Amino acid sequence: MSEEKKLSANEYIKTRSNYLRGTIAEGLSDLSTGSMSEDDQQLLKFHGTYQQDDRDLRANRRKHRLEKAYSFMIRIRVPGGVATPHQWLETDRMATQFANGTIKLTTRQAFQFHGIIKSNLKRTIAEINRTAMDTIAACGDVNRNVMCNPNPHLSEVHAAVLKVSQDISNHLTPQTRAYHEIWLDGEKVESSEEEVEPIYGKTYLPRKFKITVAVPPSNDVDIYANCLSFIAIVEDGKLAGFNVAVGGGMGSTHGNEATYPRIADVIGFCSPEQVVDVAEKVVLVQRDFGDRTDRKHSRFKYTVDDHGPDWILAKLNEYLGYELGPVRPFVFEDNGDRYGWVEDKNGNFHLTLFIQGGRVLDTPNYRLRTGLREIAKIHDGDFRLTANQNLMIANVSPAKRPEIERLLEEFGIKDSHLKSALRLNSLACVALPTCALSLAEAERYLPDLLTELEEVIEESGLRHDAITVRMTGCPNGCARPFIAEIGFVGRGPAAYNVYLGGGFAGQRLSKLYRENVPATNIKGLLAPIIRHYAKERNEGERFGDFCIRTGYVVATINGKDFHHHIKPEALSAG
Numbered sequence: 001m002s003e004e005k006k007l008s009a010n011e012y013i014k015t016r017s018n019y020l021r022g023t024i025a026e027g028l029s030d031l032s033t034g035s036m037s038e039d040d041q042q043l044l045k046f047h048g049t050y051q052q053d054d055r056d057l058r059a060n061r062r063k064h065r066l067e068k069a070y071s072f073m074i075r076i077r078v079p080g081g082v083a084t085p086h087q088w089l090e091t092d093r094m095a096t097q098f099a100n101g102t103i104k105l106t107t108r109q110a111f112q113f114h115g116i117i118k119s120n121l122k123r124t125i126a127e128i129n130r131t132a133m134d135t136i137a138a139c140g141d142v143n144r145n146v147m148c149n150p151n152p153h154l155s156e157v158h159a160a161v162l163k164v165s166q167d168i169s170n171h172l173t174p175q176t177r178a179y180h181e182i183w184l185d186g187e188k189v190e191s192s193e194e195e196v197e198p199i200y201g202k203t204y205l206p207r208k209f210k211i212t213v214a215v216p217p218s219n220d221v222d223i224y225a226n227c228l229s230f231i232a233i234v235e236d237g238k239l240a241g242f243n244v245a246v247g248g249g250m251g252s253t254h255g256n257e258a259t260y261p262r263i264a265d266v267i268g269f270c271s272p273e274q275v276v277d278v279a280e281k282v283v284l285v286q287r288d289f290g291d292r293t294d295r296k297h298s299r300f301k302y303t304v305d306d307h308g309p310d311w312i313l314a315k316l317n318e319y320l321g322y323e324l325g326p327v328r329p330f331v332f333e334d335n336g337d338r339y340g341w342v343e344d345k346n347g348n349f350h351l352t353l354f355i356q357g358g359r360v361l362d363t364p365n366y367r368l369r370t371g372l373r374e375i376a377k378i379h380d381g382d383f384r385l386t387a388n389q390n391l392m393i394a395n396v397s398p399a400k401r402p403e404i405e406r407l408l409e410e411f412g413i414k415d416s417h418l419k420s421a422l423r424l425n426s427l428a429c430v431a432l433p434t435c436a437l438s439l440a441e442a443e444r445y446l447p448d449l450l451t452e453l454e455e456v457i458e459e460s461g462l463r464h465d466a467i468t469v470r471m472t473g474c475p476n477g478c479a480r481p482f483i484a485e486i487g488f489v490g491r492g493p494a495a496y497n498v499y500l501g502g503g504f505a506g507q508r509l510s511k512l513y514r515e516n517v518p519a520t521n522i523k524g525l526l527a528p529i530i531r532h533y534a535k536e537r538n539e540g541e542r543f544g545d546f547c548i549r550t551g552y553v554v555a556t557i558n559g560k561d562f563h564h565h566i567k568p569e570a571l572s573a574g
Helices: 009-015 024-029 038-046 058-063 085-097 118-130 158-171 178-183 272-289 300-307 309-320 368-378 401-410 446-459 519-536 543-549 568-573
Strands: 049-053 070-076 103-105 111-116 211-214 228-235 238-246 265-270 340-343 349-353 382-385 391-396 426-428 469-472 486-492 495-500 511-518 555-557 560-562
Touching: 009 038, 024 038, 024 118, 024 178, 038 049, 070 118, 085 103, 085 111, 085 118, 085 368, 085 382, 111 118, 118 178, 158 211, 158 238, 158 272, 228 265, 228 272, 238 272, 265 272, 265 309, 272 300, 272 309, 300 309, 349 401, 368 401, 391 401, 426 446, 446 469, 446 519, 486 511, 495 519, 511 519, 519 543
Parallel strands: 211 228, 426 469, 469 486
Antiparallel strands: 049 070, 070 111, 103 111, 228 238, 238 265, 340 349, 349 391, 382 391, 486 495, 495 511, 555 560
């Protein structure tokens, strides 16, 4: 009998953690260090926070024999990306009081704080909870923030779809009392009965799990890049149900061919009443069959690849006790945001602002954060975070619109979206200096690179032609670069792997075009391709499709190469 494989180290940490408690409470009270123990650093993720240090300061602190400049990133869950003006104001206040004075809007519709020192960690999380938001399961081996298309003007079923995403989020939130005990001074319940985690069990999931809900024709939440997605099917103006997509994921590791990005397979259809049940049972399949021996092979995409989509569907049907229906037709047109003012059928207005890198801060020439604070004080609708790190001031009443427009003008925000289409369709992860995994810059560098590329874009007459561009500091893919038409993935200091040929609607993987390109060479590398596209493209042809048709790269769909005669839209029907 063959010896069973040893589980990955994190599995043992979870097993002995007493449902995510570990020694976090003791570690927080030890002010002799700004750090937490290694085991507790892993458990803290389940509570919504990561230990980090400022890598810009490492060398100097080492020279003076000082501890690293430790701090914590806190991620606030915002299911569906919807926050009230009061929640915005409180988030803004905490950014000043506890963090580094900025608010980060993430690629998964969450808020992030950076630079919180250990002695402020508990108070910050407690105050987040007082705003009716929380951080539990914003990170860790559980279901993360559930994303949802934030644009109510796009569809009459948006409210129902948003409710579905929030219902899924609530249902899949871990039940452990540890969160309330540690952060909210909840009462410790002494009981002879062992605590039960009804969905996740004692060791939770093998790795993080990501769920999105999309409303065609917009794929702004990038359903193909996530573990589980629900695609709203609207028939006769009503929500008929959802197609179910499984097995997407972006992360990989340089030099390890066993790791790779994968786009999701659309496997069936469920009714609105079945959605939460389907979400739970897919999570259970991953809980029971995901790889717990190798964390680099433990995401749901590998479970789907190892067993095959048909096996996953059969197992899911078995867990459900009923069968999913056949996939229904749908079409995605893009995965970007619609900027500027729009009016919905109820007479309310929605304004989407472009937020470079999702970073809300004031600069001497652009008082974005102050302007949004003043708007929040008078706004009677809500704020919606998009999956592209942008912000929608939503449900603005006709009476309030003139006042909000005056504030937009006063703080120089009203023209936030008057940028090149290239910049408006760009994403970057945080990367340096706080992300421990980053090999290269992303958020701090991409704006400058876009300025260089815009010179070529302008001279080629492409200012208003959207091309999706995404940059990450490492191959974990937080800004989803592997489905961008142009993707940059950090390989080392100021060097990137360059990918081309992703689908404009996020429906196709890109392909590695050049490896380890110095940042100074990127413009020279891409300029001839951009000029070629401007001159030789077909009517309505997207940049990624052009790169495939003209042979710069070969289309890739889940590891298989397809040449340009495969129509990109063939993927949109699953």
